[in-house]
Amino acid sequence: MPLIHTPQNINFTCSNCGNCCLTYGIPLMETEINNLNDLASQLKVSELDINRIKANSMNEYNFVLGLSTDKPCPFLTKEKLCSIHLNYGEKLKPKICQLFPFSFTYTPNGYYLYPSFASTAVIFNMGQALTQQDFTDKLNLFLEIYPNLNLDWNNIYLLDGEKIDFKKYLKHEEHILNVLDSNNFSFKDKLFGCLDYFCSLNVNQLKIKDLDNIDPKQIDGHIVSSFYNFIFKQTTDIDLNSTSFMMELLNVSKSDNLNISLDNNLYTKFRQLSKDDREVLENILSRFFYARIFAKLYFGPGFNNLSLIAGFNHLILIVLLTAIESTLFLHNNPEIALHYDTMAKVIRHVERRFTLLKYSPKTLTILEVLLTCQDRMTRLVDTIL
Numbered sequence: 001m002p003l004i005h006t007p008q009n010i011n012f013t014c015s016n017c018g019n020c021c022l023t024y025g026i027p028l029m030e031t032e033i034n035n036l037n038d039l040a041s042q043l044k045v046s047e048l049d050i051n052r053i054k055a056n057s058m059n060e061y062n063f064v065l066g067l068s069t070d071k072p073c074p075f076l077t078k079e080k081l082c083s084i085h086l087n088y089g090e091k092l093k094p095k096i097c098q099l100f101p102f103s104f105t106y107t108p109n110g111y112y113l114y115p116s117f118a119s120t121a122v123i124f125n126m127g128q129a130l131t132q133q134d135f136t137d138k139l140n141l142f143l144e145i146y147p148n149l150n151l152d153w154n155n156i157y158l159l160d161g162e163k164i165d166f167k168k169y170l171k172h173e174e175h176i177l178n179v180l181d182s183n184n185f186s187f188k189d190k191l192f193g194c195l196d197y198f199c200s201l202n203v204n205q206l207k208i209k210d211l212d213n214i215d216p217k218q219i220d221g222h223i224v225s226s227f228y229n230f231i232f233k234q235t236t237d238i239d240l241n242s243t244s245f246m247m248e249l250l251n252v253s254k255s256d257n258l259n260i261s262l263d264n265n266l267y268t269k270f271r272q273l274s275k276d277d278r279e280v281l282e283n284i285l286s287r288f289f290y291a292r293i294f295a296k297l298y299f300g301p302g303f304n305n306l307s308l309i310a311g312f313n314h315l316i317l318i319v320l321l322t323a324i325e326s327t328l329f330l331h332n333n334p335e336i337a338l339h340y341d342t343m344a345k346v347i348r349h350v351e352r353r354f355t356l357l358k359y360s361p362k363t364l365t366i367l368e369v370l371l372t373c374q375d376r377m378t379r380l381v382d383t384i385l
Helices: 030-043 083-088 095-099 136-145 166-181 187-200 216-232 242-250 275-294 308-332 339-356 361-370 374-384
Strands: 026-028 050-052 063-065 102-107 110-115 156-159 162-164
Touching: 026 030, 026 095, 030 063, 030 083, 095 136, 102 136, 110 275, 156 166, 156 308, 162 166, 166 187, 166 275, 166 308, 187 275, 187 308, 187 374, 216 242, 216 308, 216 339, 216 374, 242 361, 275 308, 275 339, 308 339, 308 361, 308 374
Parallel strands: none
Antiparallel strands: 026 063, 050 063, 102 110, 156 162
């Protein structure tokens, strides 16, 4: 049996919130449809909205059970429990439902478990420690669903053009995870520690000469505002409009509306959160960040084949944008008491967006250039957090 690596300090036991049965469709294999129709008949649920989808070479899904905000899974009870699970046990549920909220990343060193932050219990660290659970059956199920998902780790880079092997990567990762595992520092200081580590490697940063005359803080502001809109406003796009991004950036010093300063902006409201809200949000962001690093879902074949440093800093950017969106919502809606529900909604959105992003070569080049500046990332972390 392959070696399974499990992340530390992350818990999960199903909280029966029902959120995984809402909004997003449930992928189905063709072999599951007859069984599901039989169960629908036995449980007297409404007609199933099953549609064919485009085949994907990475998995065995050909159909999807359609859901929406107003139309949750028809097998979900009023008590937000799965009627299939209640009446017939877990094994008769769709395979993707049995697997949720887990996935695995294949590497030469074994499989690394990733708990999806689409799960309420994962977001709020509810239940049994993952390190105390056996994931053998989950991995077998994952391999059944994704029989062709063998990631190639032979072409990974510390920085664009500077190739490293997987063993060398693991040494970098060990240092990063040690910093993130520390209980003696705030999340902000942990990020600073990781950034300091990459600075110590003395890598040669890629540059665009046309940007030399632009104030670095203006570039910072443009990156944050553009990616914020991309992640939270342009929610159907899976790639940044790289041409528009660069044209605006090259004209940033000439245009008042793009002369963005983060210093006195709504983006910097994080410190104004209550102590309790700030601690809860930092805890969520810290575990999300750690889990992505641990499962290698932020660089190389784990995410759009970004280099290690660009992928790491892109993940920092996503976390900072998540802090911004959560903070802005709480700041603009002070009368809403369900702050934790708000945070969970934002985290679920980011989890889904991150999973679906598919960057073009142009966007990847932008990230390799603009997000390998450790000074920039240090400024952004210091300003926003």
